[in-house]
Amino acid sequence: MRALLTTGTPPAWAVAEIAAPVVGAGQVLVEVASAGLNRADLLMREGAYVPSSADWNVALDRVGFEMAGRVRAVGDHVTGFAPGQYVMAQTGGACAELVAVDHRLLLPVPGFLDLVVAAGLPSALLTEYDALTGVARFRPGDRVLITGGTSGVGHIGVQLARALGARTVFATTRSMAKAGLLRELGATRVINTDSEDIARALGPDAFDVCLDHVGGPVLAGLLGAAAPRARIVQIGRLAGTHAHLDLEMLASRRLQLIGTxxxxxxxxxLHVLTARLGEALPRLLRTCDVRPVVDSVLDFSEAERAGRLLDRPGLTGKVILRIA
Ligand SMILES: NC(=O)c1ccc[n+]([C@@H]2O[C@H](COP(=O)([O-])OP(=O)(O)OC[C@H]3O[C@@H](n4cnc5c(N)ncnc54)[C@H](OP(=O)(O)O)[C@@H]3O)[C@@H](O)[C@H]2O)c1
Incomplete structure (x- = not known):
């Protein structure tokens, strides 16, 4: 089968022929239709990210964290999935014609959802659903701040907060050209972190929950807008891995800063999280229309160009590779 691999020095992506996976007990063999690319793919190519969770069951030179496709075969002891069914998952080496996935990590793709769109959902949905409903203990009526609202995960975070009943959804970007889209997705107020200070823009006691995808000085600056006992979930570090925090503010407001x-x-x-998301999924996708924003769709053979698109300043949403 064809699979995308990281090879050479400096490291680059290339499609190569490798052995097809054999479906094991408890696994499902999926013919991948499309795979979503993530910032983590770029970090992994640079050697700055090494996946180690139970959903990465392939060699480290393989590329891709998420895909959507069609079930070709099911192994022994698999329940709930049958050949022909459409599925999606966060799984290692997703940029390949075939992947063998633990059936407890699969999510069904409803008939009304295109597989190109579905391929951009699993990682962001799992990340944001876990961060919001699990780590941050979100409750309907909470006020939510999403930093890096225009990232692939941020788009989903904004929509989830709205869908799950947030009273207010604040979102940040460095480009006001993207503000309209954030409002369409459910943001009630957009803050430009290049020209505005979050705490000054929102004032104190503005949010109960923050999903922070940016880190660096943006994380330091948002503490002043937190309500007492607010939960801040540190998810991504787009603006840097170090922040100079006001610990007096953290302690006096009894804030919780939690990494994930x-x-x-x-x-x-992962099985418990996938099952929990699976239960919520029909409502999120059908009733609430939660969707990834798709920036571009490229052919499998254009993976290197896809990587460059992923790294460009104007990026707005997911870059998807069409595999079949
Ligand atoms: N912890 C986890 O489980 C987990 C899971 C998934 C992703 N992540 C992390 O979440 C972050 C987003 O991932 P993604 O794949 O969704 O990214 P992405 O789509 O590639 O995000 C790109 C957007 O991020 C914003 N951005 C880029 N550099 C920035 C900077 N220096 N300061 C502020 N904003 C910046 C830009 O939006 P504007 O131009 O609008 O500012 C850009 O369009 C990454 O750090 C990733 O590693 C973590």
Missing amino acids: TFRGREADE
Whole structure:
């Protein structure tokens, strides 16, 4: 089968012929239709990210964290999936013609959802659903701040907050050209972090929950807008891995700053999260219309160009590779 691999020095992506996976007990063999690319793919290519969670079951030179496709075969002890069914998953080496996935990590793709669109959902949905409903203990009526609202995960975070009943959804960007889209997705107020200070723009006691995809000085600057006992979930570090925090503010407002990642997650934890998301999924996709914003769709053979698109300043949403 054809699969995307990282090869050479400096490291680059190339499609190569490799052995097709054999479906094991408890696994489902999926013919991949499309795969979503993520910033983590770029970081992994640079050697700055090494996945280690139970959903990465292939060699480290493989590329891709998420895909959507059609079930070709099911292994022993698999329940709930049958050949021909459309599915999506966060799974290692997703940029390939075939992947073998633990059936407890699969999510069904409803008939009304295009597989190109579905391929951009699993990683962002799992990340944001876990961060919001699990880590941050979100409750309907909470006021939510999404930093890096225009990132692939941020778009989903904004929509989830709205869908789950947030009273207010604040979102940040560095480009006001993207503000209209954020409002369409459900943001009630957009802040430009290049020209505005979050705490000054929102004032104190503005949010109960923050999903922070930006880190660096943006994280330091948002503490002043947190309500007492607010939960801030540190998800991404687009603006840097270091922040100079006002610990007096953190302590006096009794804020909780909690980091999260999929690295190191055990199979059981991923199965429980996938099952929890699976229960919520029909309402989120059908009633609430939660969708990834698709920036561009490229052919499998154009993977290197896809990587350059992913790294460009004007990026707005997901870059998807069409595999079949
Ligand atoms: N912890 C986890 O489990 C997990 C899971 C998935 C993703 N992540 C992390 O979440 C972040 C977003 O991932 P993604 O794949 O969704 O990214 P992405 O779509 O590539 O995000 C691109 C957007 O991020 C914003 N951005 C880029 N550099 C920035 C900077 N220096 N400061 C502020 N904003 C910046 C830009 O929006 P504007 O031009 O509008 O500012 C850009 O369009 C990454 O850090 C990723 O590693 C973490």
